[in-house]
Amino acid sequence: MRTFDFPALAERLLPSVLTAGAAQMRLYESGTAVEEKADSSPVTAADREAEAILLDGLWTAARGIPVVAEESMSLGVAPPRGTTFFLVDPLDGTREFVERRGEFTINVGLVVGKTPVFGLIYAPVLGALYVTLGKGKAVEAYIPPGRTDVSLSDCPLRELKTRTPNIDALTVLESRSHRTTQIEAFLADYSIAEVKRAGSSLKFCLIARGDADFYVRLGPTREWDTASGQAILEAAGGCVTTLAGHPLVYGNGEDSYYNPNFIAWGRTPIAPRRQ
Template sequence: MPRQPTGPLAPSSFLDTRFAPFLQSRCAQPTDDAEAIVFSSLAIHLLAETATPAGRLPGPSSRITLSPATMPASLFRHLAESLLSIVLEAGRVQMAHFKSGVAVETKADRSLVTVADRQSEEIILEGLARAAPGVPVVAEEEVTAGRIPQIEGAFFLVDPLDGTNGFVKGRAEFTINIGLIEERRPTFGLVYAPALADLYVTTGPGEAANARLEPGADVHRLADCSLAPIRTRVPDPNALGALTSQTNLNTATRRFLDGYSVQEQRAVASSLKFGLLARGEADLYPRVGPTSEWDTAAGHAVLAAAGGVVTTLDGAPLLYGNVARRFVNPDFVAWGRKPLAKVREI
């Protein structure tokens, strides 16, 4: 299961009260420096930096349910800031392996994995346990190892290194994906491409931003990142721009695109496709082929906040938490705005 921190808790400025289920009955007594606050009608004890070594976090089986109300912008930003140093650290690890080369293993599903994937996931899991204690995390390599937490209510989906195939071939379009799922829909997302110094993040309800951020940057606040708001573009149905997978441009995908007036088509790896849609550089991204929920959740959240939607091929919302399918997505289409009608039937 994801490791839980054993030392002092994260600074109180990064312990978002929405994600800190430290009820008296579930943890050690707070120190004199702890403060009791009220959130969503629950008294939550926020432990300060001076928490005693005896203080412990809830175990991996702990369950919490976040309020169904939309998170206010301040909580989006607190969560983003608490994850900023985590993804930068994971990005530095990945860049060290990217430049020097790394041994590759093949998993049972024939996908690739490297030590960079595993080290990055460990960093992210430990960081999330500090930033959002008690919230379950479904992470790619943990699931591969058979370690799947019980999910009731909110949970995170993590892909520590999306685009491993390209990573081992020296291609820069790999990303770190962290998405928060509430009521089966992604509400928060962070996508970071360290080799491209490209960061996408939800900053509030219906708000997404993009920044250039080098893995070696010494930043700890969003204010230091020169974030620029992003928004999807209004599509021209007669001259659409489409993004496709670099590794899965199959006959079914081509047939889908043939139903639309696509003027420009671009193959892009990893969840960067969602970021480019959110930034207004294309209009749709169809995926007719296998993907996992951790591949899409973070980018989906960013795209939705920037004005887009993601649907299945029959137009239903793409939902998350499909344990019975082992978190495998159905075929889907990511749209820059609302779904478009076909101009021809193929």
């Protein structure tokens, strides 16, 4: 099995991630047309331009490893199957981008043997970078919006650690765009003291920072939406499970890389009050 130097991989990927982020910022500020894909999800020039930059960067940084990328997949361009592959969402949170809420991200995740082991997430408007540097180690850094000339070694890094939940006063994260009555019913079985809302893969990062205890998603997502966030969260001390409590696994190409419903936990899964 191929081994990876995650800090070196992060350094090699960062230039293309920042360049993709700068391209997105240009279109974010000037405006761009919104189209609809076959699955009725929105897509813009920012999605496509960023993906092209990222694919070039991955070819240089990790040549020979297949890349499953959202916009390429939507056009029917799928790589050969393998147990080691990258998952790329060039613009996670297109609705946040279009509605100018700023909470969109670039996601790059590496899967080895059905498990996401490396994740890099960058939020261009916020300048927030989150990355896995090894087993049990994930960090965050601030890189000013639009900068493309920064290396990871230039940045002060803060290690990410999840928090111990207070099961009598939990903080839960909800999506800004995907709140449902089913999620409200699920949360009714927990003692929720605070609900925070965020877009895109930032929800995984906020739990990894210790800002919340869990996030439940009941509805369609794809593996490129979650792989990078899961890798970062698990390196910070959390886990991501199906509703049945099994680890969320990857490589389901037969089902177009759809995920089952899942929960991202800050530590281990928390039992509901009603069994």
